[in-house]
Amino acid sequence: MGRRPCCDKVGLKKGPWSADEDQKLRGxxxxxxxxxxxxxxxxxxxxxxxxxxxxxRWANYLRPDLKNDLLSKKDENLVIDLHSQFGNKWSKIxxxxxxxxxxxxxxxxxxxxxxxLNNMGIDPITHKPLVPRPPTHDHHNKSRKExxxxxxxxxxxQHEGKSIDEAPVLEKSVIPNNDNLDLVKxxxxxxxxxxxxxxxxxxPHEMLIxxxxxxxxxxxxxxxxxxxxxxxxxxxxxxxxxxxxxxKLKSLPYWFTNDPCKNYNIxxxxxxxxxxxxxxxxxxNNFDIDKIDPEIFSKEKKD
DNA sequence: AAGGTATACAACCGCAGTCTT
DNA sequence: CAAGACTGCGGTTGTATACCT
Numbered sequence: 263m264g265r266r267p268c269c270d271k272v273g274l275k276k277g278p279w280s281a282d283e284d285q286k287l288r289g290x291x292x293x294x295x296x297x298x299x300x301x302x303x304x305x306x307x308x309x310x311x312x313x314x315x316x317x318x319r320w321a322n323y324l325r326p327d328l329k330n331d332l333l334s335k336k337d338e339n340l341v342i343d344l345h346s347q348f349g350n351k352w353s354k355i356x357x358x359x360x361x362x363x364x365x366x367x368x369x370x371x372x373x374x375x376x377x378x379l380n381n382m383g384i385d386p387i388t389h390k391p392l393v394p395r396p397p398t399h400d401h402h403n404k405s406r407k408e409x410x411x412x413x414x415x416x417x418x419x420q421h422e423g424k425s426i427d428e429a430p431v432l433e434k435s436v437i438p439n440n441d442n443l444d445l446v447k448x449x450x451x452x453x454x455x456x457x458x459x460x461x462x463x464x465x466p467h468e469m470l471i472x473x474x475x476x477x478x479x480x481x482x483x484x485x486x487x488x489x490x491x492x493x494x495x496x497x498x499x500x501x502x503x504x505x506x507x508x509x510k511l512k513s514l515p516y517w518f519t520n521d522p523c524k525n526y527n528i529x530x531x532x533x534x535x536x537x538x539x540x541x542x543x544x545x546x547n548n549f550d551i552d553k554i555d556p557e558i559f560s561k562e563k564k565d
Numbered sequence: 566a567a568g569g570t571a572t573a574c575a576a577c578c579g580c581a582g583t584c585t586t
Numbered sequence: 587c588a589a590g591a592c593t594g595c596g597g598t599t600g601t602a603t604a605c606c607t
Contacts, residue, residue, distance in 0.1 A: 350597085365575080
């Protein structure tokens with residue numbers, strides 16, 4: 263047996279609330295509190311709304327403790343951090359921000375934060391660097407709105423851990439992995455024309471570097487500018503090595519340094535309080551070229 | 566200036582969990 | 587224990603306004 267709808271909806275008003283309706287609801291709650299179940303509220307308050315609509319209006323808009331101003335930079339960072347932990351659990355995120363509702367956080371995410379993260383080259387769903395997609399004819403045939411929609415769907419599927427082929431989208435992104443590395447590289451090398459929306463506004467020094475395997479991470483006993491080697495000795499980087507590293511890295515497509523495969527991990531990743539990525543500094547300070555899989559460079563030569 | 570498009574926000578919808586009877 | 591009622595939640599849609607061509 264299914265649930266009955268909360269009301270028959272016949273003769274009830276829908277859409278935006280008028281100031282008069284707000285006044286009636288506000289006055290009713292002020293006088294009676296929320297002791298009545300919401301189904302009873304519209305009739306008692308003289309409103310032609312369903313109880314659920316009243317509850318939402320009160321919870322998301324009329325409650326006196328709500329803040330309506332934009333989030334501060336600090337709160338924005340908090341939302342981003344919480345979203346990376348909880349995903350789209352808007353109520354959970356909102357519970358950390360007094361005076362904000364889940365609906366407010368959800369809207370704010372979609373209208374402000376998501377765009378900012380995209381511009382920073384960060385996938386707002388996975389919180390990982392965006393991967394550029396080879397262009398398709400769809401870029402020319404579809405409206406920007408349609409493209410955005412299909413891209414959102416696509417990212418959602420990636421977040422759900424589904425394969426690319428499972429995503430019902432018109433343009434497929436390609437995630438580098440052991441199986442398709444060459445294919446990805448080929449696509450990126452042959453055709454680098456992206457739509458304007460695809461270009462992440464990210465500078466080379468802002469690139470994320472995936473984490474080293476634990477046994478390659480510097481231990482607390484090591485000085486900041488050194489890194490343990492398999493022989494347990496430590497090495498400091500020379501300027502010539504640094505130049506070599508830079509030259510080698512410059513020759514790689516940027517996704518190489520973001521490869522989710524562990525084979526090419528050469529750095530550690532973190533996100534600083536002020537929104538700056540710090541690991542490029544770490545990489546330059548601690549990098550040991552001997553630890554790079556030589557196959558990276560041999561692949562370059564082969565291509 | 567007008568029409569089209571993008572953006573921001575409010576509100577709705579429907580599912581699911583919890584409570585009540 | 588089962589069924590219904592209520593509430594919370596997340597996704598989606600509608601709409602007003604701003605912006606662009």
